[in-house]
Amino acid sequence: xxxxxxxxxxxxxxxxxxxxxxxxxxxxxxxxxxxxxxxxxxxxxxxxxxxxxxxxxxxxxxxxxxxxxxxxxxxxxxxxxxxxxxxxxxxxxxxxxxxxxxxxxxxxxxxxxxxxxxxxxxx
Numbered sequence: 001x002x003x004x005x006x007x008x009x010x011x012x013x014x015x016x017x018x019x020x021x022x023x024x025x026x027x028x029x030x031x032x033x034x035x036x037x038x039x040x041x042x043x044x045x046x047x048x049x050x051x052x053x054x055x056x057x058x059x060x061x062x063x064x065x066x067x068x069x070x071x072x073x074x075x076x077x078x079x080x081x082x083x084x085x086x087x088x089x090x091x092x093x094x095x096x097x098x099x100x101x102x103x104x105x106x107x108x109x110x111x112x113x114x115x116x117x118x119x120x121x122x123x
Contacts, residue, residue: 032112034058036074036090041115053115058092061117063102072100074117092117 010016025047032042037057044052063072076099080086086093096107098119105119 032056034092034111036077036092052113054113055111055115055117058111058117061098061100061105061107061119063100063105064118064120065102070102072102072105075099075101078104097122
């Protein structure tokens, strides 16, 4: 187990070693890199009685406009501030700028956590 926020050294200068290894429930999981493609969802059990719906692929986005919410076809990932490679690989994350049938939009939801792509129109 990693010392979270603690120094790895004692006050005397000696090395502080972990008391135990990580438990299975402490591991978490890798990121769900939602890609542009035919819509595909995956349900994942989380700790407790909860569940998460992860979007593996997405092809539509719910775009908030002045008229209301419109379902728009995603055409391309223009840029992704999380990682320049994500834009090249068409990976959708929160903050990504998408080219849609409605125009350019910025993603406001977390598709890998929510299972849907919500976005706002850019002027």
